Amino acid sequence: MSRLEHPVSKEQLMAFVDGELPEAELSEIAEHARTCPECAAIVGDARRLSRRLAEWKVEEPAERVSERVLEVLRQPRRRWFGMSPVFVLGAAFVALLFVFVVLPPSLLRSRQAAQNSAVQEVSHGQQGQRSGVIGTKPTSPMVIRTVTLTMITREFDTARRRLDMIVMQFQGYVDRLTLTANPGSARRLSATLRLPAGQTDSGLDALKKLGQLTDEAQSSSDITSQYVDLNARLVNARNSEQRLLGLLRDRTGNLQDVVAMEREIASVRENIERMEVQQNDLNNKVRYSTIQIELTEEYRAQLEQPTPGTGAQLRNAFVDGLRSAADNTLGIAVFLLRYGPALLIWITCVAGLAFVLWLARRRVGRFSIL
Secondary structure (H helix, E strand, O other), X not given: OOHHHOOOOHHHHHHHHHOOOOHHHHHHHHHHHHHOHHHHHHHHHHHHHHHHHHHOOOOOOOHHHHHHHHHHHHOOXXXXXXXXXXXXXXXXXXXXXXXXXXXXXXXXXXXXXXXXHHHHHHHHHHHXXXXXXXXXXXXXXXXXXXXXXXXXXXXXXXXXXXHHHHHHHOOOEEEEEEEEOOOOOOOXXXXXXXXXXXXXXXXXXXXXHHOEEEEEEEEEEEOHHHHHHHHHHHHHHHHHHHHHHHHHHHOOOOHHHHHHHHHHHHHHHHHHHHHHHHHHHHHHHHHEEEEEEEEEEOOOOOOOOOOOOHHXXXXXHHHHHHHHHHHHHHHHHHHHHHHHHHHHHHHHHHHHHHHHHHHHHHXXXXXXXX
């Protein structure tokens, strides 16, 4: 039976030894102590301590002490600081009784309670997990907002600079930005902006002035329940980690058990860090709205293309000729290296066959002459 599932605490065992429990619970704990070596050892230690305290007796006073006490009693009663000597002796006796009889069991129970703190923490954590919702529901709905804008602008460079100014003005940031500028085509900008949720509408109004709006799309996603569930699982995981650390501190097993416990703690810590990353990501998406903007330049094709000079054309033709010659030479070399051996074999076979036919025809001609 593991410490996490132990049905009897050490405080109950101490109360069992002192006889402070009901009859039904006394019999139940007695039956458990007969089958559990750990509980039986605790009960035996407590009973031995009680027997020692019960066997302790006050030694008989010496004869001189008795005579002195009788002499004091025969004298007229005097008060010490306004108190009777009998009262002072009684108070001293009560103090000694407290020090030697009452205090040791209390200290013993305090030490045992400290040793059982990890077990109590486990039981309390399990009760907390069974009690229901652990996470706290947010005071307002958590909504992730996404906006997509498609625009065309005549002043592309001005719109590009204005975009950076708008992001800085509304205390946002650029998550991603891509600028495409191919020769002979319109320039295009694709960016993902993150603006604070409270300033999203004002930021959209400023962004729509960058050009002509051709398409707009907005979407919202409520993640309140998802956030509450993630927060509850994160709290449970942190509590589990603390309980495991407490068990590891009090564990007295072999090295293999300690290593297994440390692996379990490392697994829980990894899960906690993963959930913390998810929680931070959700918080960031809620605090900052996502704005996807596609900005395209209003392109006007040029009627006349600039023509290079004569020297540039001759130089370009010479360079193209050298490049073409090099490519052709390289292609021929690759062709010969790849197919040359096969062609050589075929040519050798054809030449040998032609030679054999020539010899055959020559011999046939000789026989016909004869």
